[in-house]
Amino acid sequence: METKDLLIIGGGSAGMAAAVGAYDRGVKDILILEKGPFLGGILNQCIHNGFGLTEFKEELTGPEFAQRFITQVRDRKIPYKLDTYVTSISKEKVVTYMNGVDGVVEVQAKAIIMAAGCYERNAGAIGIPGDRPAGILTAGQAQLFLNEYGCLVGHRVFILGSGDIGLIMARRLTLEGAKVLGVAEICPWSNGLNRNMVQCLYDYDIPLFLSHTVTKVIGKARLEKVIIAMVDEKKNPIPGTEREFEADTLILSVGLVPNNDLLDKLGIPTSRSRGALVNEHYETSVEGIFSCGNVLHVHDLVDNVVEEAREAGEAAALYLKGQLPAHKESITIVPGNGIGYVVPGKIDLADSGDDLVFKFRVRQPSRSVFILYEFNGVIIKRIFKPVIIPSEMEIEKLPKNILNSNQGTITISLVDKET
Amino acid sequence: MEDVLIIGAGAVGCFIARSLSRYELSVLVLEKENDVGDVTSMANSAIAHSGYDPEPGTKKAKFNVLGNKMMPLLCQELDVSFGKVGTLTVAVDDDQVPLLADLLARAQLNGVEAKLLGPAEVKALEPNINPAVKGALLCPTGGIVNPFTLTAHAMENACDNGVKLHLSETVLAVSRLYDHYVVKTDKDTYEAKVVVNAAGLHADEIAAMIEPVSWKILPRKGEYYVLNHYAPGLVNHVLFPLPSAKGKGVLVTMTTSGNYLVGPSSEVIDDKEDLATDTPTLASVRAQAQSLVPNIPFGEQIRVFSGLRATPSTHDFIIEASQKYPDFINVAGIESPGLVSSPAIGEYVAKDLVGAVLPLKEKAAYTKTIKKYVCPLSLHRDERNALIQANPDYGEMVCDCEKVTLGEIKDALSRSVPCLTVKALKKRTRVGFGKCQGGFCQPKVVRLLADYYHISPLEVLYDKSGSAIILDEIKKEAK
Numbered sequence: 100m101e102t103k104d105l106l107i108i109g110g111g112s113a114g115m116a117a118a119v120g121a122y123d124r125g126v127k128d129i130l131i132l133e134k135g136p137f138l139g140g141i142l143n144q145c146i147h148n149g150f151g152l153t154e155f156k157e158e159l160t161g162p163e164f165a166q167r168f169i170t171q172v173r174d175r176k177i178p179y180k181l182d183t184y185v186t187s188i189s190k191e192k193v194v195t196y197m198n199g200v201d202g203v204v205e206v207q208a209k210a211i212i213m214a215a216g217c218y219e220r221n222a223g224a225i226g227i228p229g230d231r232p233a234g235i236l237t238a239g240q241a242q243l244f245l246n247e248y249g250c251l252v253g254h255r256v257f258i259l260g261s262g263d264i265g266l267i268m269a270r271r272l273t274l275e276g277a278k279v280l281g282v283a284e285i286c287p288w289s290n291g292l293n294r295n296m297v298q299c300l301y302d303y304d305i306p307l308f309l310s311h312t313v314t315k316v317i318g319k320a321r322l323e324k325v326i327i328a329m330v331d332e333k334k335n336p337i338p339g340t341e342r343e344f345e346a347d348t349l350i351l352s353v354g355l356v357p358n359n360d361l362l363d364k365l366g367i368p369t370s371r372s373r374g375a376l377v378n379e380h381y382e383t384s385v386e387g388i389f390s391c392g393n394v395l396h397v398h399d400l401v402d403n404v405v406e407e408a409r410e411a412g413e414a415a416a417l418y419l420k421g422q423l424p425a426h427k428e429s430i431t432i433v434p435g436n437g438i439g440y441v442v443p444g445k446i447d448l449a450d451s452g453d454d455l456v457f458k459f460r461v462r463q464p465s466r467s468v469f470i471l472y473e474f475n476g477v478i479i480k481r482i483f484k485p486v487i488i489p490s491e492m493e494i495e496k497l498p499k500n501i502l503n504s505n506q507g508t509i510t511i512s513l514v515d516k517e518t
Numbered sequence: 519m520e521d522v523l524i525i526g527a528g529a530v531g532c533f534i535a536r537s538l539s540r541y542e543l544s545v546l547v548l549e550k551e552n553d554v555g556d557v558t559s560m561a562n563s564a565i566a567h568s569g570y571d572p573e574p575g576t577k578k579a580k581f582n583v584l585g586n587k588m589m590p591l592l593c594q595e596l597d598v599s600f601g602k603v604g605t606l607t608v609a610v611d612d613d614q615v616p617l618l619a620d621l622l623a624r625a626q627l628n629g630v631e632a633k634l635l636g637p638a639e640v641k642a643l644e645p646n647i648n649p650a651v652k653g654a655l656l657c658p659t660g661g662i663v664n665p666f667t668l669t670a671h672a673m674e675n676a677c678d679n680g681v682k683l684h685l686s687e688t689v690l691a692v693s694r695l696y697d698h699y700v701v702k703t704d705k706d707t708y709e710a711k712v713v714v715n716a717a718g719l720h721a722d723e724i725a726a727m728i729e730p731v732s733w734k735i736l737p738r739k740g741e742y743y744v745l746n747h748y749a750p751g752l753v754n755h756v757l758f759p760l761p762s763a764k765g766k767g768v769l770v771t772m773t774t775s776g777n778y779l780v781g782p783s784s785e786v787i788d789d790k791e792d793l794a795t796d797t798p799t800l801a802s803v804r805a806q807a808q809s810l811v812p813n814i815p816f817g818e819q820i821r822v823f824s825g826l827r828a829t830p831s832t833h834d835f836i837i838e839a840s841q842k843y844p845d846f847i848n849v850a851g852i853e854s855p856g857l858v859s860s861p862a863i864g865e866y867v868a869k870d871l872v873g874a875v876l877p878l879k880e881k882a883a884y885t886k887t888i889k890k891y892v893c894p895l896s897l898h899r900d901e902r903n904a905l906i907q908a909n910p911d912y913g914e915m916v917c918d919c920e921k922v923t924l925g926e927i928k929d930a931l932s933r934s935v936p937c938l939t940v941k942a943l944k945k946r947t948r949v950g951f952g953k954c955q956g957g958f959c960q961p962k963v964v965r966l967l968a969d970y971y972h973i974s975p976l977e978v979l980y981d982k983s984g985s986a987i988i989l990d991e992i993k994k995e996a997k
Contacts, residue, residue, distance in 0.1 A: 200913070223822070244961050249991055
């Protein structure tokens with residue numbers, strides 16, 4: 100059987116950055132497996148700008164950002180295979196992939212980095228009431244049709260959900276001549292980045308209906324009408340508040356889900372992010388299998404993805420040199436009140452770097468609150484947040500000397516000023 | 519002049535066509551939808567019922583039991599996934615226990631193997647069952663079947679044996695002229711010696727074109743959840759509650775693709791085209807299912823859908839020649855257990871009803887099997903490698919979620935029953951059936967269809983006429 104020191108599943112931003120991170124720490128025997136026809140993954144269809152502000156200190160489009168990393172991969176002569184699909188991974192780190200050229204190949208890897216990205220929640224998953232005509236699709240699907248295939252999915256468009264891709268598509272479709280009738284968001288707040296709200300909706304006078312959802316879609320063959328209604332605090336539609344839109348297209352931007360099937364099938368525990376539960380080295384419960392990028396937890400900025408993935412690549416390099424400590428996972432990190440999920444889920448104090456890094460999202464927007472860190476029931480840190488919103492991932496660092504033990508539980512929660 | 523013209527290519531129409539294709543007859547099938555099995559036959563529980571439930575002596579009982587017995591061999595011949603997993607009809611309170619004994623007696627009258635189980639036995643078979651379970655009726659011959667390929671492959675076999683299939687053609691009028699029939703459609707006019715009315719929900723309207731009929735088809739809607747194939751073992755059998763006047767109730771089952779299906783509701787409606795789902799009905803389905811299996815992971819939902827059963831006002835299948843004409847045959851009201859019954863109905867209609875009015879001479883060149891569909895992911899590594907070496911398309915993945923390769927899609931497109939739409943390809947190959955619901959692969963599928971049929975992507979339909987997926991092209995000069 101063929102062997103590789105490091106096998107990376109996914110050649111998007113995370114996979115490429117992980118490869119570069121590992122290579123620069125001395126790992127040379129790497130193979131990236133990418134299912135698509137290009138490196139770069141979803142960045143290739145994100146032709147808008149706004150990428151790279153922290154990574155490259157300039158504003159790039161998605162394909163430009165991808166190209167920077169493709170160049171880094173090529174400069175290092177890191178091998179990759181395109182149009183290649185991974186069918187399984189074993190706990191012994193045997194990866195089986197297939198493509199039309201090589202057929203089915205099994206590779207014994209010493210380490211694996213999972214960087215397979217995410218997929219979109221869709222009409223089926225949320226079970227939109229009403230008919231099931233053509234013309235209901237996810238924002239990323241509409242984006243793929245438009246930007247890679249040159250196809251416009253509709254003329255009169257309504258958008259459900261204020262996720263970033265939906266907002267970007269509102270602008271993009273408008274620029275291509277479609278009429279975007281409005282955006283409904285079930286939460287009483289918007290779920291996209293603030294800059295996207297301004298640049299994609301307000302600048303184009305596209306109405307945003309907060310606390311509204313789609314209560315019915317009508318159309319036998321192609322979508323004809325979308326009915327929305329206001330919702331109460333429990334997200335139940337309020338009768339009498341319905342509005343009707345004559346739309347041929349409904350675009351959904353209702354969330355992304357880590358595409359973590361390969362690790363799920365291994366029985367690797369998952370976190371509330373729906374990605375694998377990892378320690379501070381992005382290592383899963385199986386030693387030598389790492390996860391990073393959107394397959395671990397959904398990021399709002401690719402700049403954060405590549406930073407995380409590089410670190411995962413560096414950790415894999417340490418693992419391959421035998422310098423990554425064996426699993427002890429003595430401290431568990433738990434998302435408490437108001438916190439959606441936290442990465443990492445476990446840490447071992449003795450092995451951590453100088454800082455403990457926590458990435459998490461809050462469940463709802465808040466003003467003037469504290470993020471509270473409790474270690475074994477004792478408050479160890481309280482950080483004031485004038486504003487905190489679910490659409491922006493929080494990344495916080497704590498010095499490791501803040502912990503007085505290598506055993507127990509850290510709970511991160513959101514509390515009001517008063518408590 | 520056709521010997522036999524079949525109106526409708528649902529499960530029943532397809533199996534009648536297949537049974538007739540064995541004989542020296544010219545057979546034409548007209549289907550108003552853009553694919554075979556595109557209405558009731560594709561939106562149901564996908565169960566090969568054992569036959570314990572229909573009232574003894576009815577046509578439902580007869581054809582169900584016969585059809586069930588045909589299933590294992592038939593599904594081999596037609597390369598259709600079938601699993602004889604057995605069904606459990608479950609009593610969850612003490613009042614229901616005597617009803618299990620009634621069902622057992624009914625099963626015995628119908629000639630169906632069945633056995634009563636106590637609570638401990640049920641729990642041993644079904645670890646996730648409601649712990650309050652009081653007992654169950656086990657019918658080991660009940661099973662699950664792929665309804666999409668069962669229907670399509672039956673028609674493919676028929677077409678391979680010379681049957682002509684016209685999709686997207688609606689019958690507007692049927693009239694009798696001397697000794698034969700004239701069938702007018704929205705596209706053409708045909709003459710036939712025998713007409714078989716297998717028009718599903720619209721069978722009453724077709725029957726009424728030649729004589730007044732006393733029965734009606736009442737559309738009865740059933741709504742379902744589909745869950746992802748995330749893990750085996752949620753249920754190990756098809757689980758039914760005890761039946762009621764409204765039908766067999768909300769079941770929980772695995773499917774032949776490893777998904778789970780929860781449903782259906784049961785509501786008689788007026789509109790034969792109304793396939794909308796609604797939140798209160800699905801909430802009720804969910805609650806009923808939870809009385810069988812309390813911890814169904816509804817977070818794994820990948821789709822909701824509804825189907826319309828063609829419920830006859832007579833409460834039994836209508837499979838007979840019209841009152842006036844022995845050569846006009848109504849096959850109507852084929853509601854549950856219609857899917858499993860359809861192969862037996864096909865045989866009966868061909869041999870007994872068509873055979874009564876036309877001579878049946880067996881074809882020398884008849885073949886009862888279709889060409890196997892190759893599924894690379896189910897092959898052993900070496901076999902898969904040989905396949906990919908011979909045809910690299912079998913190494914190219916189109917649908918990541920359901921692991922469907924380009925080779926499988928091209929194979930489906932090349933068969934005698936065409937795949938004209940995205941949905942037809944989905945039903946044949948499972949492309950786009952998974953958790954992302956085509957989010958990644960649908961653009962590729964649209965392009966494949968456009969290329970195969972030499973049409974613009976704007977003309978590629980999702981399903982029905984008018985269901986274009988894209989409405990415009992930009993920068994048309996760009997490649």
